[in-house]
Amino acid sequence: VNKSIGGVLDTAWQGGLFAIIILMIYLWNFRTVSIIAISIPMSIIITFTIMYFMGVTLNIISLAGLVLGIGMMVDNSIVVLENIFFYRNNGYGKYSSAIEGTYTVSLAILASTLTTIAVFLPFLFVQGQTGQTFRDLCITVTVSMLASLGVALTIVPMLGARLITGKKSKRLARFESFFDKYFHSKVNLIYNKILTYSVNHKNRVLIPTLVIVFVVIIVGLIFIGKEGFPKADEGQFRASITMPVGTRKEQTQTFVERMGKDIEEVLGEDLSRIQTRVKYGSSANKGEVRVKLIDKSECRKSPTSKYMSAVRKKLSVYPAKINLKLINSTKIIGNSSSDGIDIDIVGEDLERGIDLAEKIIVALEDVEGLKDVRLRRDDSNPELNILINRDLASKMGLKIKTIASSIKTGFGGTTATRMTPDGSVHTDLDVQVQLNQRDRVNIDDIKRMLIPTSHGMVPVSSIADIKKSFGPTAIDRKDNSRVITITASGEGRAMDRIMADVQSAVNSKVFIPSGFNINYSGDYEDMQDAFAQLLQAVILALVLVYAVMATQFESYIAPFVIALAIPFGFAGSIGLLLITGQTLSVYSGIGIIVLIGVVVNNGIVLIDYMNQLMHEKKINGDKAALIAGPRRLRPVLMTSLTTILGLLPMALASGEGNEMYKPLSIALLGGLSVSTMFTLVIVPTVYAAIRNRIPLKDYKAKDSASVETV
Numbered sequence: 001v002n003k004s005i006g007g008v009l010d011t012a013w014q015g016g017l018f019a020i021i022i023l024m025i026y027l028w029n030f031r032t033v034s035i036i037a038i039s040i041p042m043s044i045i046i047t048f049t050i051m052y053f054m055g056v057t058l059n060i061i062s063l064a065g066l067v068l069g070i071g072m073m074v075d076n077s078i079v080v081l082e083n084i085f086f087y088r089n090n091g092y093g094k095y096s097s098a099i100e101g102t103y104t105v106s107l108a109i110l111a112s113t114l115t116t117i118a119v120f121l122p123f124l125f126v127q128g129q130t131g132q133t134f135r136d137l138c139i140t141v142t143v144s145m146l147a148s149l150g151v152a153l154t155i156v157p158m159l160g161a162r163l164i165t166g167k168k169s170k171r172l173a174r175f176e177s178f179f180d181k182y183f184h185s186k187v188n189l190i191y192n193k194i195l196t197y198s199v200n201h202k203n204r205v206l207i208p209t210l211v212i213v214f215v216v217i218i219v220g221l222i223f224i225g226k227e228g229f230p231k232a233d234e235g236q237f238r239a240s241i242t243m244p245v246g247t248r249k250e251q252t253q254t255f256v257e258r259m260g261k262d263i264e265e266v267l268g269e270d271l272s273r274i275q276t277r278v279k280y281g282s283s284a285n286k287g288e289v290r291v292k293l294i295d296k297s298e299c300r301k302s303p304t305s306k307y308m309s310a311v312r313k314k315l316s317v318y319p320a321k322i323n324l325k326l327i328n329s330t331k332i333i334g335n336s337s338s339d340g341i342d343i344d345i346v347g348e349d350l351e352r353g354i355d356l357a358e359k360i361i362v363a364l365e366d367v368e369g370l371k372d373v374r375l376r377r378d379d380s381n382p383e384l385n386i387l388i389n390r391d392l393a394s395k396m397g398l399k400i401k402t403i404a405s406s407i408k409t410g411f412g413g414t415t416a417t418r419m420t421p422d423g424s425v426h427t428d429l430d431v432q433v434q435l436n437q438r439d440r441v442n443i444d445d446i447k448r449m450l451i452p453t454s455h456g457m458v459p460v461s462s463i464a465d466i467k468k469s470f471g472p473t474a475i476d477r478k479d480n481s482r483v484i485t486i487t488a489s490g491e492g493r494a495m496d497r498i499m500a501d502v503q504s505a506v507n508s509k510v511f512i513p514s515g516f517n518i519n520y521s522g523d524y525e526d527m528q529d530a531f532a533q534l535l536q537a538v539i540l541a542l543v544l545v546y547a548v549m550a551t552q553f554e555s556y557i558a559p560f561v562i563a564l565a566i567p568f569g570f571a572g573s574i575g576l577l578l579i580t581g582q583t584l585s586v587y588s589g590i591g592i593i594v595l596i597g598v599v600v601n602n603g604i605v606l607i608d609y610m611n612q613l614m615h616e617k618k619i620n621g622d623k624a625a626l627i628a629g630p631r632r633l634r635p636v637l638m639t640s641l642t643t644i645l646g647l648l649p650m651a652l653a654s655g656e657g658n659e660m661y662k663p664l665s666i667a668l669l670g671g672l673s674v675s676t677m678f679t680l681v682i683v684p685t686v687y688a689a690i691r692n693r694i695p696l697k698d699y700k701a702k703d704s705a706s707v708e709t710v
Contacts, residue, residue: 018645019074026184026638028176031163032085038159039077039151046147047140054143056136061660065140072116072141072598073148074646075639076109079605080152082635084160098161106153108608111552112601113149117142118544119597122537123590134590141594187637188630191680195629198685199622209682210564213571220574225494225583228527232660233304235272235293236327239263239311242286243320245382249284256287259315259322263291266310270300290327305491312371323372325489341370341498342522343486343506344478347515353484356516360486363509367501369493376476376485384443388464396453396463406451407460410435443468487522494583499524527586534589541596549604553611557694561687562603565679569595569671576670582663591667598643598668599675602636603683610687614695621691625684633680640676644669 019040023033047066056062084101092100120138198205241259243252260276272294278287293307294300308324315322343360347353357375364373386407388400408414413434420428439445447461460466476483490498499520512518542563549559573592574584582588609632610624619627650665 018648019642022638022641022645023078025179026634027082027085028179029085029164032081032160035081035156035159035163036074036077039148039156040074042155043073043144043147043151046150047144050143050147051140054139056139059136061134062136062140065137066144072643072646073144074642075601076113076148076152077156078638078642079105079109079112079635080156081160081164082638084157084164088164094161094164097164098157101160102153102157104612105605105608107552108605109149109152111548111604111608113145114548115545115600115604116145116594116597118548119541119594121544122540125540126533126537137590184634188633191633192630194681195684196626198681199625199688202685202689206682206686209678210567213567213678216571217567217574220571220578221584224574224578225497226527226531227495227583227585228523228530230583230585230587230660230663231326232328233296233326234328235295235300235304237291237304237308237311238325238327239289239291239315240286240323240325241288241318241320242322245285247285249278249280252285252287253278255318255320256289259318260289262314263289263311266314267291267293267307270294270302270307309371309491321374323374325372340490340523341488341495341502342376342520342524343488343502344519344521345484345486346478346481346517346519347484348482349515350475350482350484352513353482353516356510356513357484357486359510360506360518363505364486364488364502367498367505369490369498370502371489371491373486373488376487383469384446385467385469386446386460386464387467393463396455396458398451398453398463403451403460403463407446407449409433410449411440411446490523495523495527530586531589534586534593538593538596541593545596545600549600552604553607557690558607558611558687561683561690562600562607564682564686565599565603565675566596568678568682569599569675571671572674573667573671575674576666577663580666582666585663587660588663588667591664592671594664594668595671595675598672599679602640602676602679605636606632606679606684607687610684610691614691620695621688624691625688629680629684636676636680640672644672644676647672 020033020037023036027033044066051062080102083105084097087097087101088094120142123134123138239259241252241256243255256276256278260274264271264274270293272292274292275290276287277290278284291311293304304326308326312322312324345353345357345360347356354375361373361375364370388403390400393400393403405414411434413432415430416433417431418428419431434440435445435449439449443466446466447459449460450457451460451463476485503520506518546559546563549562550556553559570592573588573595577584577588606628610621610628613619613624613627614621617624647665647669650661651669
């Protein structure tokens with residue numbers, strides 16, 4: 001756990017460093033960049049303080065939220081700082097540039113912050129495992145965003161008025177001119193050409209682009225694998241060994257030690273330590289081997305799952321049931337006795353249920369990625385089955401109940417009466433009737449036991465056969481119904497694909513008799529529940545984000561235009577998840593939902609400035625788009641690149657615990673990258689087209705016209 005937290009902290013400072021580098025490339029002013037460098041720790045300190053009073057601890061989830069926050073918390077400060085820098089370079093004084101620069105973007109950054117927070121708020125109300133898991137992340141991001149907004153509106157203008165100057169640094173002049181000539185000017189030129197073409201040829205650009213995006217989303221959702229909570233690779237696994245019932249402890253110990261040596265041979269230098277254990281008493285036929293591999297940071301050659309496959313193959317020659325299971329100390333949910341995939345056979349007839357379970361196990365042998373298929377039921381309880389010849393017993397006038405009662409009385413005992421001896425302090429003593437100890441030692445004693453009939457006494461052996469067998473140690477029930485569970489682990493394939501093949505195999509190869517139902521549970525059930533919760537969160541997030549934007553712009557149209565960035569974000573997320581071999585899991589799903597609040601921020605900044613231009617200069621939508629796009633290009637690129645590069649260390653991380661935050665960061669990275677490129681073109685183009693037909697309402701003119709002339 002400590003190593004996982006350390007990995008998150010490493011990505012945090014790396015992300016902050018990348019943010020500073022991006023600012024330097026655009027501003028080339030140490031004083032200006034130092035303002036951001038100061039605002040980051042101030043926002044973090046405020047965040048930690050509020051987290052302390054809210055009782056949120058530092059863990060992998062909350063730290064992942066902080067890393068996300070580092071990329072986003074500088075966005076507000078960058079927008080304010082860039083605007084102050086713009087006014088300062090256009091002849092404004094140091095105080096007026098700070099005031100005007102902050103005032104003109106204050107509404108935009110307020111709306112951007114609220115849309116981001118609105119995405120996380122639904123998770124505080126989501127029930128079940130998903131809500132519990134991501135509560136700390138939501139609180140951390142929400143607090144860090146509010147802290148960054150406060151810093152951007154107070155500390156940044158104050159420092160900007162004192163530190164920002166119009167003077168150029170002579171030492172950095174060469175670098176600035178180089179980047180302006182070979183990077184910034186070319187980016188601006190390409191963007192102006194694309195935006196101009198898009199504004200002048202709206203239908204030719206918009207329709208094909210939107211069609212392609214929705215096709216990418218649909219195709220991606222079809223081909224991408226889906227699972228619930230990815231298992232963290234902590235380099236530990238356990239081999240549970242079950243020898244045939246009756247195996248002595250010494251024999252079990254010998255086999256377990258030999259298996260341990262075979263495991264050492266398979267793992268080689270990547271083995272850190274190994275521990276063997278054999279149980280005793282009635283479980284003397286069971287043993288366990290625990291294995292710890294070296295850490296990923298020590299250049300482990302292969303993932304734990306690959307080593308488990310090799311060990312499983314090596315141990316397959318032993319006369320024992322061997323089940324390998326990943327040990328995960330950071331596992332948040334799930335049944336401890338489940339290996340991941342559970343098939344519940346619900347029915348009251350135990351014998352027919354066992355027969356059905358064995359047929360299902362045979363049918364699942366060819367399912368790719370399904371390992372260690374077995375019955376969870378433990379048949380290690382020794383018992384005797386007395387099979388009575390009913391016809392013969394009937395001829396002798398014996399009832400089954402009479403025979404069972406006689407055997408129970410002889411060997412188990414029956415309370416015949418109660419008595420209180422004279423002068424005794426004890427009252428109501430039970431009088432137990434049963435055979436003498438020497439007459440109830442072994443199976444032969446049961447066979448010799450005499451049962452009274454109307455024709456005299458007959459031994460049990462004359463009317464019944466006695467067989468040794470083993471029965472279940474427990475009978476499982478679920479929702480008041482008897483259940484037999486088949487459990488297995490998935491490996492090398494996504495959960496939804498394995499389960500699709502499992503269901504297909506069961507439906508096509510196994511006849512399900514009446515009185516039985518098949519339910520699929522375990523991680524598959526957890527995945528379905530989690531996705532249902534995420535769907536609720538998506539709907540609520542969309543409603544809240546729309547409400548925030550509609551309130552800001554006092555319009556029902558503008559939020560829909562800004563929301564066009566969301567499909568591009570979804571397409572980018574799903575595309576990058578596919579390319580990197582990730583699945584659509586709860587963690588990547590959280591990243592996609594977060595995109596709803598993040599990708600609209602660039603659109604808010606653009607449309608807010610377009611509205612200002614149309615109000616002040618009385619121009620149409622096309623002209624406003626062609627002015628607002630190039631003017632807001634730099635702050636949009638700066639905020640997007642700082643967030644993207646802030647996420648990059650998290651997306652590329654390979655340390656312990658990265659299975660949790662890596663899918664989330666990849667989903668955000670892909671979505672933000674694609675949506676930024678298209679938002680800069682599509683959103684101004686669509687908004688211009690709408691405002692050409694539906695001009696903004698001029699409330700000042702209406703107000704002036706409503707004044708009564710005296």
